[in-house]
Amino acid sequence: MVKDDYRHQGLRKRLVEDLKTKGISDPAVLKAIGEVPRHSFIDDSAFLELAYQDIAFPIGCGQTISQPYTVAFQTQLLAGKPGAKVLEIGTGSGYQTAVLVKMGYKVFSIERHRPLYIRTKERLQGMGLKASLFHGDGYLGAPKEAPFDRILVTCGAPFIPDELPAQLKPGGWLVIPVGEGEEQRMIKLLKQLDGSLLKEDLGAFRFVPMLKNKV
Numbered sequence: 608m609v610k611d612d613y614r615h616q617g618l619r620k621r622l623v624e625d626l627k628t629k630g631i632s633d634p635a636v637l638k639a640i641g642e643v644p645r646h647s648f649i650d651d652s653a654f655l656e657l658a659y660q661d662i663a664f665p666i667g668c669g670q671t672i673s674q675p676y677t678v679a680f681q682t683q684l685l686a687g688k689p690g691a692k693v694l695e696i697g698t699g700s701g702y703q704t705a706v707l708v709k710m711g712y713k714v715f716s717i718e719r720h721r722p723l724y725i726r727t728k729e730r731l732q733g734m735g736l737k738a739s740l741f742h743g744d745g746y747l748g749a750p751k752e753a754p755f756d757r758i759l760v761t762c763g764a765p766f767i768p769d770e771l772p773a774q775l776k777p778g779g780w781l782v783i784p785v786g787e788g789e790e791q792r793m794i795k796l797l798k799q800l801d802g803s804l805l806k807e808d809l810g811a812f813r814f815v816p817m818l819k820n821k822v
């Protein structure tokens with residue numbers, strides 16, 4: 608396991624302060640970000656020094672570990688109670704997964720890229736973080752584990768797959784970056800008690816694409 612020394616902890620405190628100035632205000636989210644050693648999720652030692660800057664990084668297989676601000680923003684949007692069942696699409700490095708575990712959620716996460724799935728599973732286990740990880744196509748969700756209180760998509764989706772809102776509990780919501788090309792809109796899709804869906808647009812972000820039929 609990668610060690611977490613006072614220098615990392617100091618840098619992490621600074622990152623939390625940086626996120627506060629950028630508008631992240633939920634104390635539980637800031638605490639979770641303050642607890643997860645982001646440098647442990649970066650394989651390439653060339654990037655280790657930059658682990659606590661508010662930027663995205665390559666994690667292999669052409670994918671990236673999301674920018675801390677994006678992770679914090681999406682986590683803040685989830686606003687679930689501890690113990691809530693949360694499905695993440697796009698496990699990647701497992702950094703966001705770890706933040707969700709620290710929020711006290713019961714976490715399920717799907718990754719389509721097998722080598723990433725395997726590496727991240729070992730990494731989270733090694734860190735003592737409990738989450739149910741799956742190798743599969745996030746477009747299908749995780750019907751066997753449904754329904755979920757929240758679903759979080761961490762890759763840019765060209766459209767909202769019908770399977771995802773179908774796997775939400777009434778009163779639950781989906782957070783998903785939607786759009787093809789360079790930029791996506793962060794969409795919150797609330798499943799109302801009568802089952803109808805209410806859409807809210809929360810601004811522009813950049814994500815790697817959600818790929819179909821490529822497991």
Ligand code: SAH
Binds near residue numbers: 673696701
């Ligand atoms: N949450 C991650 C972000 C990784 S980038 C982190 O904190 O590191 C998005 C991830 O989504 C990539 O690992 C990519 O392989 C994965 N992905 C893309 N399309 C997918 C799909 N259809 N199903 C599951 N995962 C997918």
